[in-house]
Amino acid sequence: MALTLAEKILSQRTGREVRAGDTIIAPVDVALGQDGTSPLAVKQLESIGLEKVANPENTVFFIDHAAPSPRKELSNDHKMLREFAEKTGSVLSDVGAGVCHQLIAEDFGAPGQVIIGADSHTCMAGALGAFATGMGSTDVAIGMALGKTWLRVPETIRINITGKLPAGVFAKDIVLHVIGILGADGATYKALEFTGETVAEMPMDDRLTLSNMAVEAGAKAGLIESDSVTKSYLEQNGRGQAFKPLKADEGADYERIIDIDVSNLEPTLAAPHTVDNVRTVGDLQGTAVDQVFIGSCTNGRLSDIAIAASILKGKQVAASVRCRVVPSSRKIFLEAIQAGYIEQLVEAGAVILAPGCGPCVGVHEGILGDGEVSLNTSNRNFQGRLGNPLGCIYLGSPAVAAAAALTGVITDPREVLTNAHGR
Amino acid sequence: MRMEGKAWKFGDNISTDHIAPGRLFHLRSNLPELAKHVLEDADPEFADKVAPGDFVVGGKNFGLGSSREHAPTIIKLAGVSAVLAKSFARIFFRNAVNVGLPVIICDTDQIDAYDELAIDLSKGIIYNKTKSLELRTSPLPKAMIRLLDDGGLAAHVSKHGDLVVDEGE
Numbered sequence A: 001m002a003l004t005l006a007e008k009i010l011s012q013r014t015g016r017e018v019r020a021g022d023t024i025i026a027p028v029d030v031a032l033g034q035d036g037t038s039p040l041a042v043k044q045l046e047s048i049g050l051e052k053v054a055n056p057e058n059t060v061f062f063i064d065h066a067a068p069s070p071r072k073e074l075s076n077d078h079k080m081l082r083e084f085a086e087k088t089g090s091v092l093s094d095v096g097a098g099v100c101h102q103l104i105a106e107d108f109g110a111p112g113q114v115i116i117g118a119d120s121h122t123c124m125a126g127a128l129g130a131f132a133t134g135m136g137s138t139d140v141a142i143g144m145a146l147g148k149t150w151l152r153v154p155e156t157i158r159i160n161i162t163g164k165l166p167a168g169v170f171a172k173d174i175v176l177h178v179i180g181i182l183g184a185d186g187a188t189y190k191a192l193e194f195t196g197e198t199v200a201e202m203p204m205d206d207r208l209t210l211s212n213m214a215v216e217a218g219a220k221a222g223l224i225e226s227d228s229v230t231k232s233y234l235e236q237n238g239r240g241q242a243f244k245p246l247k248a249d250e251g252a253d254y255e256r257i258i259d260i261d262v263s264n265l266e267p268t269l270a271a272p273h274t275v276d277n278v279r280t281v282g283d284l285q286g287t288a289v290d291q292v293f294i295g296s297c298t299n300g301r302l303s304d305i306a307i308a309a310s311i312l313k314g315k316q317v318a319a320s321v322r323c324r325v326v327p328s329s330r331k332i333f334l335e336a337i338q339a340g341y342i343e344q345l346v347e348a349g350a351v352i353l354a355p356g357c358g359p360c361v362g363v364h365e366g367i368l369g370d371g372e373v374s375l376n377t378s379n380r381n382f383q384g385r386l387g388n389p390l391g392c393i394y395l396g397s398p399a400v401a402a403a404a405a406l407t408g409v410i411t412d413p414r415e416v417l418t419n420a421h422g423r
Numbered sequence B: 001m002r003m004e005g006k007a008w009k010f011g012d013n014i015s016t017d018h019i020a021p022g023r024l025f026h027l028r029s030n031l032p033e034l035a036k037h038v039l040e041d042a043d044p045e046f047a048d049k050v051a052p053g054d055f056v057v058g059g060k061n062f063g064l065g066s067s068r069e070h071a072p073t074i075i076k077l078a079g080v081s082a083v084l085a086k087s088f089a090r091i092f093f094r095n096a097v098n099v100g101l102p103v104i105i106c107d108t109d110q111i112d113a114y115d116e117l118a119i120d121l122s123k124g125i126i127y128n129k130t131k132s133l134e135l136r137t138s139p140l141p142k143a144m145i146r147l148l149d150d151g152g153l154a155a156h157v158s159k160h161g162d163l164v165v166d167e168g169e
């Protein structure tokens, strides 16, 4: 029978042919938690006397959400995670290493794996051809301890993307457009599979942005077949041997196929307070912003920082704007330093923060004041997300964010993009 | 299992940021304290006024957003006996079952704020006493009924020494 990518991965890992709708117990290849969810996972394991992990080298605790810790309560949570990792021999990724999902992509994820994480954006590793999905603390705790989890094999919605992206329009604009079509619950319980010539030609940085935001349409996974781009990404990260080619079968059964031609796509944003409240930049042009945040697991990679630097280089961030740039990992930070982007951004007046989640989840490093507006390259704009229910968040690409940092208002990035990054 | 209480009505797309906001991140290891703020960003008065046994009633896509299990946990800790919604976000739904908070899918347009409800979960019937209406619930998947019966996922594994939700459909 012809299988979707989700069905294929889960069939290979369970050793029998499984179909959408089946309830299965699947082996867990990589399990992760972060500092906001892992303390509860550890406590659950302690409460049932199961303080062990099945697969220590692939069980990872990330300290990234509140890193460095802004409060003693969180410092104590961090201590507990360091101790638990030590005790069980699992991996601890400490302050400054970066955002969990970026490091999973760089150091752990591979095609054909089953990855579970106590963080909703675990779906990002789907860009590598892994069945990666977010769960809660207890599910992940049990997955870590037993090395398996239960899943319902999802139906798949195929998002077939064709056409060449116009200058100033990026993967972030595509995925916001897709979420606008599907709605915030349009893919609940389902997998998305991103296919088509545009995806085939996309570098891994951009594919990761697509898969990252699958959960914003409610999806369980956001999958992309593994190909030569996947192979060279793994090789660049010293893990070429982890590659295997994987794709859906011709004639697989999709619940729905959505065809999107991006050749005329406009820069796209999500307006407050839901991610599916999607608008084109023209609709929002001139909206004043107080803060810009370039970073997060969605858009804090080298190519994102490069675009921001190309817009801000030799210029100044508007006096009315606080601009924060947060590289997604230490490796990206170093590469951005070597390429000169960090210097350009600092000279322009941006604040660079340690690799990690930065202000994304409203814990620290950029909480909004009452009535203030932030333009973020991250993935969520829910009320209160930046630490204040009276603040407002717009989401856009790094080009849209840097253009707003420059002018102080939402601006079409095509008006300020002058060099090669405009394509 | 029969439950009775008052309905607290919320709209569509109540996110885990409404339920357990990031600005209270430092309270995540102090769940009783975090529970005093439950749903604060959707209704600042809810946590003070909710009575044990009451119901949270949402619209569609209840619990979207982050995977934080703290969200269903503090709804339960606040004394809420079940959450009713037209639909739930996937991770919240799974988390609620794991922590033993009943989640009920039904047509919540038939329930207004402060309506008195009585729910018989085993029969799948919601009785809206204020409106003299009977509503039906959609059944939960088998694996989830098994987990709820065992008292949540941790209790399930404790009891069976393994993960034994039924495979197949």
Ligand code: SF4
Residues within 6 Å of the ligand: A065, A099, A100, A101, A119, A121, A296, A297, A298, A356, A357, A358, A360, A361, A378, A379
């Ligand atoms: S960067 Fe934001 S969305 Fe990504 S893992 Fe961190 S808090 Fe979550």
